[in-house]
Amino acid sequence: MAGGKYNVGVIGYGLSAKTFQIPFITAVPDFNLYAIVQRHPKPEDDARKDHPSIKLYGSAEDLVKDDQVHVVVVTTAPDSHVQLAKLALQAKKHVVVEKPFTPTAAEAQELTDLAKSQGVLITVYQNRRWDSDFLTVRKYIEDGTLGRIAEFESHFDRHRPDPPAESWKAYNTPGNGAVYDLGTHLMDQVVHLFGMPQRITGFVGSQREVNPHGLEDSCTILLHYDKIKMVATVKAAVVSPEVNQLRFWVRGVKGSFKKFHADPQEEQLRKKGLKPGDEGYGIEPEENYGTLNICKNGQILSEVAPTVKPATYAEYYRRLAAALDGDTSQIPVQPEEAVGVIRLVELAQESSRQGRTLTV
Known part of the structure; x- marks a missing residue:
């Protein structure tokens, strides 16, 4: 869908999602904030109130089943990154993982290899x-x-x-x-x-x-x-x-x-x-x-x-959009570099x- 809008699903609705991800996703016209996973919304903390047009899911499993989601952004605690990124990759979604990528380099390499085998992109949010x-x-x-x-x-x-x-x-x-x-x-x-x-x-x-x-x-x-x-x-x-x-x-x-x-x-x-x-x-x-x-x-x-x-x-997401449109040299953080850092x-x-x- 080169040149079109990419629907983004964000897993987690804490500081990372609210402060460092969503403002920049919505600032780049190539992306549409489509869905958020928030397990336990509260009256004072409800993604639906903050973003009325989104779909709200209670689990990552439900999010990745939605064929309208093109990009999944993982913003949860580091010890959950591998499980959630793998879930999205297996569903053939492009994935952005909040830093740190993974707890171990072996896990980072596993996700990198899985993305290649699935024909999708994975990158790490080194903003x-x-x-x-x-x-x-x-x-x-x-x-x-x-x-x-x-x-x-x-x-x-x-x-x-x-x-x-x-x-x-x-x-x-x-x-x-x-x-x-x-x-x-x-x-x-x-x-x-x-x-x-x-x-x-x-x-x-x-x-x-x-x-x-x-x-x-x-x-x-x-x-x-x-x-x-x-x-x-x-x-x-x-x-x-x-x-x-x-x-x-x-x-x-x-x-x-x-x-x-x-x-x-x-x-x-x-x-x-x-x-x-x-x-x-x-x-x-x-x-x-x-x-x-x-x-x-x-x-x-x-x-x-x-x-x-x-x-x-916002430059991170501008580059990600260019990479999704086919110019992989624009991947904002090459996964191999992210593996090296871990x-x-x-x-x-x-x-x-x-x-x-x-x-x-």
């Missing part, structure tokens, strides 16, 4: 490839401004030393924890820029003094790119009492780029009620711009580095357990 600050970093790397990169540092640090509120996110279950949650975002960005590393050193555990469920709430991972003589450090901490949190610090032979503050889209979506298309959505205030240091004539000169114009997370998660955890650097 932060379209963070404006990451696109700014990417620009300076690709246009040669920084020269050969020696160190790439990327952070999602927060100061949240108290135990998290009771929910599935508070438990150390398969596919949960810092290395799966924020770590997969950070490593995906690095792999997207540089490919897979040759070696990995992981430090995965808890920084919280009180941790009743054994949640791995923090991680620091070194990705060693021996062939290009670079080390990438990705870090997610919950003990970081800073007014301005470091986001990127990239150092090359010709210059460096340093930036504080995260991309504004998540805060705008969750706290300010903005959506794609609203005035100011995705635009970073000038006071949050990064700093560019450039080597010229034996001196290092510093200047403000404006954040690039945001593509916003493999890095496993290796980071094993490296941390063994206390040594491992070969990828």
